[in-house]
Amino acid sequence: MTAGLEWDESGSYLRPGNSETRMRFASDPIRFVLERPVLVPAGERFEYCGGATALLGEVLARRSGKPLERFAEEALFEPMAIARYEWRRQDGKVTPFGGLRLVPRDLVRLGRLLLDGGRFDGRQVVPAEWIEESFAPRISATAGRRYGYQWWLGRSEAGGRWHDWVAAWGNGGQRLFLVPALDLVVVITAGQYNQPNQHVAPMQVFRRALALAYGSPSQ
Structure with missing residues (x-):
């Protein structure tokens, strides 16, 4: 998220000028990205x-020598017994930037894997060092949050204390929140796709869950 390219993904993905929407409908999405002017x-x-x-x-697919979906299945889904999922396709390939749908139970499994240092059912699936590195803040983002390697990083208050969290956010209000200090995983699914206020309800739900986990009155 710090490539420095000319890119505008603000607002609805139904907006024709949205850069991701333009990429999706480009004849060669990767070329579309690489041809964006560098601003900073x-x-x-x-x-x-x-x-x-x-x-x-694209880098993962080329480096592994496998289609991205197959790489994800072998490296992550199969070791975690994740069999039910949908993944949006474009020209026969899954889209890395969105469209992956998992059932809530499997999202919780993913959260537990991350909080358990990459281990699942006694097996090291993801290197613990990589998880720690990916959770480290790399740059200030929006609304006082920071960003790691594809993770949003923030703080929320519960019981008079501030708690650091790590989160994956998806369009419509899909959320995976991790609170390492409380060993807490919170999964939220929603359907407010392309709505300007889609972030409000998930944050309210997360704050209530955080308050309950910490033992303070629900907010």
Whole structure:
């Protein structure tokens, strides 16, 4: 999210000028991203960019020598017994920047894997060092939050104390929150796709869950 490219993903994805929407409908999405003008040096400014995630997916596929979906199945889904999922496709390939749908139970499993240092059912699925590195703040983002490697990082108050959290956010209000200090995983699913206030209800639900986990009155 710090590629420094000309990119505008603000507002609804139904908006024709949305950069991710333009990428999705481009004849060559990867070329579309790579041809964006560079506005600032990489690493200097936060700008949410699904194109950067698309590039990461392409790198993973080329480096592994496998389609991204197959890589995800072998490296993550199968070791975690995740069998039910949907993943949006474009020209026969899954889209790295969105469209992956998991059932809540499997999202909780993913959260537990992350809080347990990459281990699931006694097996090391993801290197613990990589999880720690990916959770480290890399740049200031929006609304007082920070950003790691594809993770939102923030703080919320419960019981008179502030708690650091890590989160994955999806369009419509999908959320996976992790609170390492409380060993807490909170999964929220919703359907407020492309709504300007879609972030409000998930944060309210998370704050209530955080308050209950900490033992303070629900807010």
